[in-house]
Ligand SMILES: NC(=O)C1=CN([C@@H]2O[C@H](COP(=O)(O)OP(=O)(O)OC[C@H]3O[C@@H](n4cnc5c(N)ncnc54)[C@H](OP(=O)(O)O)[C@@H]3O)[C@@H](O)[C@H]2O)C=CC1
């Protein structure tokens with residue numbers, strides 16, 4: 197049902213609180229969504245299910261949209277549909293919605309660097325456009341690259357040469373690219389230049405799915421629309437900020453990929469750093485995407501070089517049992533890194549970014565710890581400090597550790613409300629042409645500038661990953677680092693996820 201999200205997000209929705217000038221609207225007319233790498237893991241687990249949910253809710257209309265899968269694997273339309281079906285909600289029961297959605301999908305097989313496949317793809321898309329009586333130039337083509345980044349350059353070249361929206365009279369061609377976008381500053385810049393020669397920045401959507409998560413989307417509203425926070429959000433009041441990602445499973449079948457990248461490139465340089473930007477940035481001039489991204493870049497450019505003694509790396513025991521991981525791998529599966537922002541608001545406040553696989557639990561959260569109360573007459577140190585916690589997942593919640601409790605648990609407060617998947621929102625934003633929640637080229641560059649020197653030292657074996665037990669908190673040294681950064685363990689109120 198179209199519009200469902202808007203009613204659900206009444207309290208905190210950025211869209212309703214801040215109607216943007218020239219708000220991007222979904223245009224009507226023929227829309228072709230092309231998933232390149234359709235045979236892969238991301239496509240079946242995330243991309244197609246997100247498209248299905250958009251379809252179910254009426255954001256994709258069957259009289260306008262057609263979906264194309266493209267990859268080298270030689271399979272039929274029906275075989276692709278069978279692969280996807282099990283990952284769609286209700287897919288196993290074969291509901292009418294599922295069948296109708298799957299009928300919108302057509303598969304084209306071809307290589308990523310030769311014209312023939314893309315010419316065939318273009319022919320299939322044009323056939324769809326003609327069948328919808330689309331006028332020249334009014335068709336919209338969205339290419340989603342669910343592919344390893346190594347093939348982005350040839351694929352972009354093929355799209356540009358053989359599969360663009362034909363006329364410049366309206367309509368558009370947009371491409372969505374996945375992370376990891378490069379391995380360090382030089383490779384990311386090279387990739388950006390290669391793609392930048394073919395597409396304009398407004399056509400490129402660098403996806404970071406953490407920017408599509410409900411509470412990440414609400415961060416700016418929370419910070420800038422609540423007077424309560426405005427005077428407190430600075431070095432005078434905040435002692436430290438933690439941004440934490442934990443998974444309770446290991447690399448499981450992705451060891452070969454993961455070992456090339458490690459946890460800093462997989463999670464910290466992108467997902468956690470993007471969250472840091474939204475926590476630390478100044479108020480943008482407006483909610484226009486470029487104004488927001490301008491402020492994010494400024495924060496990134498104010499981060500000072502990382503010191504080795506403010507880094508703890510870990511690797512869980514058993515990681516190297518994966519046959520695709522070399523026996524001598526030093527790749528971190530855990531990292532805790534302290535960042536310092538050199539500006540008026542944040543000087544002296546450590547931002548601790550921590551991420552790990554195979555840990556004791558699965559969660560992602562932002563934890564803002566306030567300083568001790570000056571002139572405390574209650575001698576209440578044992579109560580601990582105030583903490584403001586934004587739980588991104590699971591069980592989205594915002595809560596405050598006070599001397600009593602203040603708790604906004606989403607599934608209690610917004611009962612029955614379905615929070616859309618991050619990928620759904622972001623694909624919809626791409627169709628609307630809204631780049632606010634995508635990473636701009638200069639943002640990406642600034643993010644790599646922060647981590648590249650550290651990553652090179654790790655790659656050269658200068659910083660070792662410490663072993664830790666699976667299902668633990670990670671290396672004990674990370675807790676020592678946290679204490680050194682001034683974090684004080686808070687006792688008293690313990691937040692318990694609600695059970696309904
Ligand atoms: N899987 C996930 O959970 C996540 C993935 N990502 C990112 O999304 C992108 C796709 O990921 P994922 O689906 O897991 O990747 P896969 O390894 O499953 O690759 C996707 C498809 O790309 C083709 N492919 C694989 N390797 C190569 C190669 N070396 N050269 C050319 N084509 C190749 C294959 O299709 P065929 O052989 O049929 O052409 C494959 O089905 C990557 O950039 C990844 O980092 C980001 C977040 C999460």
Ligand SMILES: O=C1O[C@H](COP(=O)(O)O)[C@@H](O)[C@H](O)[C@H]1O
Pocket residue numbers: 405443462463560
């Ligand atoms: O990008 C990635 O994210 C997932 C975690 O995503 P989440 O939405 O489930 O938190 C992670 O497992 C994967 O390693 C990484 O590439």
